[in-house]
Amino acid sequence: xxxxxxxxxxxxxxxxxxxxxxxxxxxxxxxxxxxxxxxxxxxxxxxxxxxxxxxxxxxxxxxxxxxxxxxxxxxxxxxxxxxxxxxxxxxxxxxxxxxxxxxxxxxxxxxxxxx
Numbered sequence: 001x002x003x004x005x006x007x008x009x010x011x012x013x014x015x016x017x018x019x020x021x022x023x024x025x026x027x028x029x030x031x032x033x034x035x036x037x038x039x040x041x042x043x044x045x046x047x048x049x050x051x052x053x054x055x056x057x058x059x060x061x062x063x064x065x066x067x068x069x070x071x072x073x074x075x076x077x078x079x080x081x082x083x084x085x086x087x088x089x090x091x092x093x094x095x096x097x098x099x100x101x102x103x104x105x106x107x108x109x110x111x112x113x114x115x
Contacts, residue, residue, distance in 0.1 A: 002026045002104040004095045009109030016085050016113070022078040022095030022106060032099040034078040036069060038091035039108070045094065049080060062088075085113045 008020040020036070035050035049059045049069040057069055068081040078095055092108040 004106035006109040020080040024076040040091040
């Protein structure tokens with residue numbers, strides 16, 4: 001069983017930066033792809049970025065060029081550096097581990113970007 005805990009969310013002005021962290025505990029996620037999703041009020045959950053176990057990354061069109069995802073396999077951690085934040089980035093950001101036979105989800109961290 002894996003527990004995922006996100007941190008680093010908060011309130012920031014448009015144009016600012018935040019770095020989110022996701023720490024996995026309970027078991028190693030080295031064999032899992034990991035991803036960041038976000039869910040804004042009244043909308044579904046959207047994939048923001050992902051990183052496979054071999055380090056390949058994917059970004060949504062909205063995130064590409066502004067967000068950077070990274071992993072620290074030794075720390076069982078996933079990060080999301082978010083720069084040039086916009087008001088439409090406001091959402092709950094959720095970390096996920098997509099493992100060979102099961103998916104795990106964190107509870108999320110709120111990011112609020114104001115103009």
